[in-house]
Amino acid sequence: MADRKLRVLLLFGGRSSEHSVSCVTASGVMHAIDRERFDVIPVGITRNGGWTLLDKDPEGWALDSGQLPEIASVDHPVQLSPEPNKTSLQAFGGSKISEISEIDVVFPLLHGPFGEDGSIQGMLETAGVPYVGSGIAASAMGMDKHFMKVVFEGAGFNVGPYEVISNKQWLRDSDAALARCDRLEYPLFVKPARAGSSVGITKVDVPSDLRAAVEVARVEDPKVIVEQGIVGREIECGVLEGRGSSPARASLPGEIAVADNGHTFYDFEAKYVDGTAAQLSCPAVLSEEATAEIRELAVKAFDSLDAEGLSRVDFFYTPEGQWIINEINTMPGFTPSSMYPQMWDKTGIDYRELINELIALATERNVGLR
Structure with a gap:
């Protein structure tokens, strides 16, 4: 590794509702990362979980005129391939598999479930490749x-005071689940328990709106948390x-x-x-x-x-x-x-130095x- 740059796999997109936010984050990092020190390999994950090698130009992933970017297709499929003393990125082309390069570290710029929640971290631990950020349990x-x-x-x-409504509790007796929230003072904030970027969150000012807010949160996550404002x-x-x-x-x-x-x-x-x-x-x-x-x-x-x-x-x-x-x-x-x-x-510590x-x-x- 002394005779080459450190190879950094930027992993972004993902299966969560924060897919586009992750792409915008990756654009920022690709703009600022020191290309003289690091060999950057951008890999996107589609919403259905496919991995694809992407162009190193960050412009396509920026937030442009309010349009949220999207990794729509797997044009150049890749996978990580762990070996005894290294982890490589391999590309698929027809029936052939070819090695692109050995990966030194992964920067998982993924937000939300299936990326920030320990899922990717567990995969990277299994592959034996270092990565930026918290481990499985903390994530x-x-x-x-x-x-x-x-x-x-x-x-x-x-x-602050809160109540948790699990999927089974809601399906078994939604009225009882809502009744437990009576101890909380309004306004309430109803949130998916495992989502970010404020997706699926509703501010509730009166009890009659609580049920609908829980259903909105459940679109993102069957587990819901209700927090007192x-x-x-x-x-x-x-x-x-x-x-x-x-x-x-x-x-x-x-x-x-x-x-x-x-x-x-x-x-x-x-x-x-x-x-x-x-x-x-x-x-x-x-x-x-x-x-x-x-x-x-x-x-x-x-x-x-x-x-x-x-x-x-x-x-x-x-x-x-x-x-x-x-x-x-x-x-x-x-x-x-x-x-x-x-x-x-x-x-x-400026942005490049932070990276x-x-x-x-x-x-x-x-x-x-x-």
Whole structure:
């Protein structure tokens, strides 16, 4: 490997509803990654799970005039092929199989189920190839808003009131499932338990709208979480794993404020389509004490999940000065304009350097139990 560049497989698209968001993320990384240091191999995953080798030009995956990009077909099918001392990318052409190159590290720019939830991480562990981001368990817990909250409660965090409605509970007795939510104060936020980018989320102001909101969430995930609305500022903090045995690092915090122009919360349209819907500010205007506290809490959340690589941790900051943890995202939005890179840029690590650091962290970690 000393006589060549490090080969980085960028894996994006995927089977989740966040397919297009993943493509936009990949465009940003392909624009910024240091081509003098890394040999970039872009591989897309279609919505039905097919893997295809793609062109290295990032323009086709950018968010252009509100059109969300899509990996529609498998024109150049590929697969990872693990061997005793290496993992190669192989291409299929008719009845022939040919090796493209040995892969040194995978950057899985995948959001949502079948990518961010431990699925791809398990496959990469089995293949024996290093990859950016958290391992199987942390990815799975970080994707599931229910188990994530259980971990945070066990670690001593303040967690807002919530109820979980499993698929069997809903099918067996939906009225009883809804009745359990009577203890929660409105407004409520009804969410798919294992989805991201605010897909399938409904803000519910009155009990008569709750059933319909659960059905909307169930389109994305049969497991649904119902959260009590929290009065407070939405403050986020980026976490970056430390090198070797060094502790994780926390960025300066950022804040999201949703404009009053038709968006009642930070939904998918506000995040990715309507550029005027939300104001992202970093660093957030906080006291020195509050800034230090959220940075400490973000690292604690990262460590409580045994996360690796990168994470964005989201909190509510109440008028009483209390921090209530909302969630952790183990593969946060990673375009240059996303909050995670923005927070690190304000902290002193720019986008290209952040990509370099994440790849370095991945290559220094062992695959398997650690």
